[in-house]
Amino acid sequence: MRISITSVFDLRPDKWGLRGDPYLWDDIREEFRDVFLPYDQAQFINDIVSLFEEKTGQSIDNEKNVYIEKYAYGGMSSGGISPEFWKRQAIPLLAHRLREVNMMYENIE
Helix, strand or coil: CCCEHHHHHCCCCCCCCCCCHHHHHHHHHHHCCCCECCCCHHHHHHHHHHHHHHHHCCCCCCCCCEECHHHCCCCCCCCEECHHHHHHHHHHHHHHHHHHHHHHHHHHC
């Protein structure tokens, strides 16, 4: 049974950094569409960081928010991406979920 890693993205956070973050979340999720469990957690984190930087043109370690027109759909912070949100909330949340689904996957194999 092949389970896509995208399942870790299914439940979205209750709060986001800025209004562009949900669109980046969806964009990154789509990049994992053809990736299946089990998947190495350290590699997953590295992949998310690389995708963040590829899609925003900015290092995730830069403390400044970035504006991405592609993610601008109206509102004051529309198109805004928060590297801080990704470092402190999104990536740890996704890594935790991956750890859980990897363990479940191993139990059903």
